[in-house]
Amino acid sequence: MHATLTSTCLLVLLLSGCTFDASGIHLAQRPDTSVTPDPLDQGLKEASLDAQMDQSHQRDLPSMDTPALGADTTVDMPPPCTQTLCGDECVDVKTSADHCGRCHYTCLVGDHCSEGFCCPAGETACDGVCRDLQTNAIYCGDCSTTCFQDQVCLTGLCCNVGQENCDGECVDTATDLRHCTGCGQACSKGEICSPIGCLSTGCKDASAEQTFSDNMRGCAGTVTYANRDTLCAKDFSPCSAKEWVDNRNGQAPNYNYWTNAKLRWAGYSSGNCATVFYGGGGCGEDPMRVCASKLDPLGNRCNWIDCGFLSRDPKEYFGGCLGNKTAGVLCCR
Secondary structure, eight states, X not given: OHHHHHHHHHHHXXXXXXXXXXXXXXXXXXXXXXXXXXXXHHXXXXXXXXXHHHHHHHTTSOOTTSOOTTOOOOXXXXXXXXSEEETTEEEOTTTOSXXXXXXXXXXXXXXXXXXXXXXXXXXXXETTEEEOTTTOSSSOSSTTOOOOTXXXXXXXXXXXXXXXXXXXXXXXXXXXXXXXXXXXOOOOTTEEEETXXXXXXXXXXXXOSEEEETTEEEEEEEEOGGGGGGGBOTTOEEOOHHHHHHHSTTOOOSSOEEOSSOBEEEEEETTEEEEESSSSBOOTTSOBEEOSSSBOTTSOBOSSOSEEESSSSSEEEEEOOTTOOOEEEEEEO
């Protein structure tokens, strides 16, 4: 009975995967009869799954090559060249120092390009020649302005000889109250401009028609000899005949003027006469005076003119006498 059970047990064990060793019967796990996966097939399957997931994500993201919704798709194009194309550079060959007159023609250092010609600094090309428009009387200020024959070009402005260009205006700085002896040097009220600068007018009405020197003015008017001092400013008084001779500085009178002296006449006629203090002939209340002409701009008369002082020569513009009732006054200080 025991042997029968043992045999039966052995049969069962063998059918169920039993193994034996020297120590007896041991039970072991039945071998796995499932198919072992091929590693290569497994990797291909995983790669395919990753690719499917990437494609799924890409369907949710905007393409790098496709503009986003609402983006401006306009492409800015450079404007067409309306001047001269030198290589890939659009230039004005009339003004470009690197392409003057034509492409790649470069002016010397310090020169500039004027109308397509290389000119020194301060010059401008006129009719294909570089010219200084500040001083050139034929091309004064621009290429189309020519000064008159008796004019000069002063910083681009045609002016008469002796004038200056002050703020674009030709002025005589020897007489101009705004620019006395130089541009921008203005005289004050009550002053006059002379070649030596701004001076007090010397005349009561502040008009001083003539300035002979710093100390002598010609104040035009039509007053009698008795009222001669009414034309002089408070710091001036009628000049003596000698002061006229010493201070006129070679100038001729523009009007007839009294002096402070009660001068007499000597001689025969205009140009052949002299004024004296003693002797000769008297003139009563109308003494000789300084005369511009026989009839000055204000209607004052001189019956004699071109007389000398104390002698016939040199001529010192003295004249007049009886019947010549009015004149202006020479005022001195």
